[in-house]
Amino acid sequence: MGKILTMPFDGSMEGATATTAPQDVSREDAATFDVLRKMREDILCCVLKPDQRLRFGELRQxxxxxxxxxxxxxxxxVSEGLARTEAGRGFQVAPISLADFLDLSELRVYLETSTLADAIRHGTDAWEAEIVSSYFLLAKLAAPRQDDPVSVKREWGKRHKRFHDSLVATCTSPWSLHFRSELFDQAxxxxxxxxxxxxxxxxxxHLDLRDAVLARDVxxxxxxxxxHIRTTVQQAASEVPGLTLEMAKRKKA
Structure with missing residues (x-):
C-alpha cells in the first residue's frame, strides 16, 4: 500500500508528513509534495482556472x-475537491457555482463564529501579538489585481490566511479548527x-475584526x-460573471 501524503491544518505544505518515518520518505514523495503544493496554490489563486482542462503535457512543462x-x-x-476526473477525459480543475459558494459560506459562518468565540475566551498575550503582527503584514500589501504576478497573489493569499488563522488560533477544538481551515481554503x-x-x-x-477580537468582544x-463572509457572497453574486442568484436557484430546483 502506498504512503498517504498529509497536510497540516493551515493548508501549507510546511511540516507535511507521510505515514512512514521521515527517514523513509523518498525523493518521489518529496517531488509529489512540492508539485502538490504548487498546483494547489495555483488552483486556489485561480492561476489554474475553474473547469480548466489539466493536460499532462502542459503540466509537465x-x-x-x-x-x-x-x-x-x-x-x-481530487480527494480535496479541487480537481475532478472522468473516465477517458482526464483531469480538470473543479468547477465553481454560487450554489456551492452559498453552501460553503453557511458552514463557514457556523465554524468561524464558534471557533472565534472559543478563541477569544482562551486568548493569550502571544495570541494577541500574532493577531497584531499578521494584520500589520496583511495591511502592507494592497489586494492583488488580475494582472499582478503570481508571486504577488500567492504572498497576499499567504498573509490573508495567516491573519484569519491567527484570530482563531487559541480555539480549544482541534477538529473545529481543521474543518474551518478546510472550508476557508475551499472558499x-x-x-x-x-x-x-x-x-x-x-x-x-479586517481592521474592524482585529479591533473587536483584541477588545475580547465576542x-x-x-x-x-x-x-464579512456574507458580504463576500453578495458581492460575488452581483459582480463575478457567471455567478448569479438565479443560477443557484435553478440548481436547487
Whole structure:
C-alpha cells in the first residue's frame, strides 16, 4: 500500500508528513509534495482556472516533473475537491457555482463564529501579538489585481490566511479548527474571483475584526466575521460573471 501524503491544518505544505518515518520518505514523495503544493496554490489563486482542462503535457512543462508525480498530485487534489476526473477525459480543475459558494459560506459562518468565540475566551498575550503582527503584514500589501504576478497573489493569499488563522488560533477544538481551515481554503477561489471582478469598494473589515477580537468582544467579533463572509457572497453574486442568484436557484430546483 502506498504512503498517504498529509497536510497540516493551515493548508501549507510546511511540516507535511507521510505515514512512514521521515527517514523513509523518498525523493518521489518529496517531488509529489512540492508539485502538490504548487498546483494547489495555483488552483486556489485561480492561476489554474475553474473547469480548466489539466493536460499532462502542459503540466509537465509548467511544473518540471514527471507524469507519475503529476498523476499522484492530481489524485490528492481530487480527494480535496479541487480537481475532478472522468473516465477517458482526464483531469480538470473543479468547477465553481454560487450554489456551492452559498453552501460553503453557511458552514463557514457556523465554524468561524464558534471557533472565534472559543478563541477569544482562551486568548493569550502571544495570541494577541500574532493577531497584531499578521494584520500589520496583511495591511502592507494592497489586494492583488488580475494582472499582478503570481508571486504577488500567492504572498497576499499567504498573509490573508495567516491573519484569519491567527484570530482563531487559541480555539480549544482541534477538529473545529481543521474543518474551518478546510472550508476557508475551499472558499479562496471565490475570494479571488470576487477581488478580481470587484466594482464596489468595501471598508477595511479586517481592521474592524482585529479591533473587536483584541477588545475580547465576542458578540461584536462574531457578528463582524459573519457579515464579512456574507458580504463576500453578495458581492460575488452581483459582480463575478457567471455567478448569479438565479443560477443557484435553478440548481436547487
Amino acid at each position: 509548467r511544473y518540471g516533473t514527471s507524469v507519475g508525480t503529476l498523476r499522484e498530485a492530481l489524485s490528492h487534489l 479562496r477561489r471565490y475570494h479571488w474571483l470576487t477581488m478580481i471582478h470587484a466594482r464596489s469598494r468595501r471598508r477595511n473589515e 458578540d461584536l467579533a462574531c457578528g463582524l466575521i459573519e457579515k
